[in-house]
Amino acid sequence: MRAERLYRIATWAATPLVRPLLERRRQRGKEDAARLGERLGEAAMERPAGRLLWLHGASVGEAQSVLGLIRALMAAEPGLSILVTTGTVTSAGLMAQRLPDGAFHQFVPVDHPRAVRRFLDHWRPDAALWVESELWPNLVLDTARRGIPMALVNGRMSEGSFARWQKRPKLIGALLGAFRFVAAQSAADADRFTALGAGDVRCLGNLKLDAPALGADAATVSDLALAFGERPRWLAISTHRGEETRIAEAHRAIADFVPGLLTIVVPRHPERGGDVAAEMADAGLTVARRRIGDPVTGEVDVYVADTLGELGVFCRLAQVVLVGGSLVPHGGQNPLEPARLGCAIIAGPHMGNFAEVMDMLRAGNAVAELARPEDLASVLARLLTDPDEVEVMAGAARAVAAQGDGVVDRVLDAVRPLLTPVADDARP
Numbered sequence: 001m002r003a004e005r006l007y008r009i010a011t012w013a014a015t016p017l018v019r020p021l022l023e024r025r026r027q028r029g030k031e032d033a034a035r036l037g038e039r040l041g042e043a044a045m046e047r048p049a050g051r052l053l054w055l056h057g058a059s060v061g062e063a064q065s066v067l068g069l070i071r072a073l074m075a076a077e078p079g080l081s082i083l084v085t086t087g088t089v090t091s092a093g094l095m096a097q098r099l100p101d102g103a104f105h106q107f108v109p110v111d112h113p114r115a116v117r118r119f120l121d122h123w124r125p126d127a128a129l130w131v132e133s134e135l136w137p138n139l140v141l142d143t144a145r146r147g148i149p150m151a152l153v154n155g156r157m158s159e160g161s162f163a164r165w166q167k168r169p170k171l172i173g174a175l176l177g178a179f180r181f182v183a184a185q186s187a188a189d190a191d192r193f194t195a196l197g198a199g200d201v202r203c204l205g206n207l208k209l210d211a212p213a214l215g216a217d218a219a220t221v222s223d224l225a226l227a228f229g230e231r232p233r234w235l236a237i238s239t240h241r242g243e244e245t246r247i248a249e250a251h252r253a254i255a256d257f258v259p260g261l262l263t264i265v266v267p268r269h270p271e272r273g274g275d276v277a278a279e280m281a282d283a284g285l286t287v288a289r290r291r292i293g294d295p296v297t298g299e300v301d302v303y304v305a306d307t308l309g310e311l312g313v314f315c316r317l318a319q320v321v322l323v324g325g326s327l328v329p330h331g332g333q334n335p336l337e338p339a340r341l342g343c344a345i346i347a348g349p350h351m352g353n354f355a356e357v358m359d360m361l362r363a364g365n366a367v368a369e370l371a372r373p374e375d376l377a378s379v380l381a382r383l384l385t386d387p388d389e390v391e392v393m394a395g396a397a398r399a400v401a402a403q404g405d406g407v408v409d410r411v412l413d414a415v416r417p418l419l420t421p422v423a424d425d426a427r428p
Contacts, residue, residue, distance in 0.1 A: 003171035007137045011112050018112055027273050033088050039108040041118030045104070048081040051419060054125035055084050056108055057332040061334060065154055065208045066131055067098055069415075074102050076246040077419060078414060083123060084393045087134075090269060093308045111136040120146060127418040132156045135175045144178035152176075153411055154207045157192040158331070158352065165196055173197035180418065183411055187355045195246040204411050206356065209404020213340040214312030221316050226233075227296045228317060232384050233262040234417035235318035235343075237311060238325060238333035240268055244276050244375045246327050248283035251301060253377035258384050262296075264314055268306045268324055268333065275308025278326045280304070315341040319390050320383050322346045325353075335361060336404075339397035344383060344390045348373055360403060366396035 022039055025031040031039065038044055052338050053073065057063045063086050070082055084095055095105040109115035117140045128143055128150045135152075143150060157165075158298050161349060165172040176182065176193065181200035184190035187241040190203045236247050244265065251263045267276050270291065277287045285301040288294035290310075296303055305314055315321065321338040326348030335345050336356060345367045351358050361367035 003173045004141055008113060008326060010143060011138060018110055024421050027319050030076050032087065032092060033160035035107055037410040039110050041109040041115035043122040044106060045122055046067055047209050050079050050081060051126045052081045052083060052123065054128040057086055057131035059086055059088045060094055062131040063095055065211055069207060069411055070103050071100055072408050072412045074100060076416065097309045106408050111138045113138055116142050129153050129415060133161060137175060140175050140178050150179050151415055152179045152182045152417060153327055155182045155189055155193055157189050158213060162192045168383050183414055204414060205407035206404060207407055207411060208334055208336055210407035212338055214315060216312035216316055224317055231260040231262045233264060233265045233318045234380060234384060235314050235322040236322040236324060237266045237338065238268040239265055240325050240328055240330050242328040243324055244279050244377055248280050248285055250380055251285060254381045257381055263302045264305055265302060266311055266314055270306045270308050273304050277304045315343055319394055326350050336401050339401040342394045342398045346379055360400050364396045364400040365391060368401045
C-alpha cells in the first residue's frame, strides 16, 4: 500500500481525537477559541472574487520571511488576493498587524481529510506556495489532486529533518513530487531536497536575507528611550524556556561591573511573560512587564517585553542583542532581524537552523559566538564596556544583512508563472 494512502487511513482513524486535541490546545493557549472552526476547515469569511494565491507557513518566522514577497506579488499582479495560513496564535496576531490590503490570514486546517476538503472547497486557490519545510501530507496531496499549481519557496531541509525523511522515502517522494519546483534557501538545502526526490530544485537564496527591516512606532520608541534614559542596556530576543535562567545569571554576574545595567527580554512566545517575570524575580532581580504596563524605574533590573509585534522597537533601543533559541538546543532564531537595524549580535552554540546566515556573519566578523551558554556574562561585560567594538560589529552586521538584496525579485520571477490562468476543464 502506498505511503500516502496509509497516512490518509491513519488520519481518518484519528477522527474522534481531533476535537479533543484542539480543545486541549485551546486550554493551553495554543489555539484561538473564537477561531477553532478554521482549524476544522470552516472558513471565517467569503472567498474574494478573482485570482487567489494561497501561501502557507508554519509560524511567525516563516510568515515574516515572505512579507516582502507578498508585497511584491501584489504590486506585480493587480487584483490578486493572497490567503496566508499559519498554525500558531502568535503568528495570527502578527499577520493581522502586518499583512497589506488584499492579503488576509486564516488558520491552517488540521491535516484531516474532511477538514482539508472543506478548506479547499471553500477557498479554491489558483496557486499555492508552501514556505520552508512544514509539509502536511493530506493538505499537500489533496491540493495537487485538484490540479492547483504549487511550489515550495524558501525551502529549508535541516540535517535532522533530512535524516528523518530518509526513513520515509516514499512519502517524502510523493510530497516533493507535488510541487512544480522547490526554491531552496542554500546549496546544502538544494542538495538535500534533490536527494529526497524533488525534481526541479532551484537555489534562489534565503528570503529572510531580503526581508524589510522590522517596523516600529516612532512615538513608542521615543517614550521608551526617555524611560530608559542613559542606562547601559542589552536585549535578549525571541527567548525560549531554559534561556531566561542564563540571562538572569549573566545580569547578576556583571551588574556591579556595569552600573545601572538594564536587561530587556523579549520572549519568543509573549504568553510566557508572566512565567519569565516570575523566574527573574526568583533570581533576586527587580522586574517590570510591558504587557501589564509596569513603569521602568531606576530600580528595575529586567524589563520583560511580552507584547506582540514590537521587536523592531526594542532592537532600536539596544545595540547589543542576544539571539534567542541559541542557548538551548532549539536551533536559534533569525539573527538578521537585529542585524538590519545595526545591532551587535551575540549567538549561543545552538544556531543550526541558521547555519548559512551564521557563516555569513562569521565571515563578516559580525557576531560574537558563545562556545558555552556560561560565557554570556563575559562577552556582555566586554561589549557593554567597549562602545567602539559594538559600533564596528553593528556596522558589519548591517553589511551582512544587505547581502541578501535581490532574493525577493528572483523568487517573484519564479512563482509568477504559477498564476497563469488555467481552464477549469484542464484540471484533474
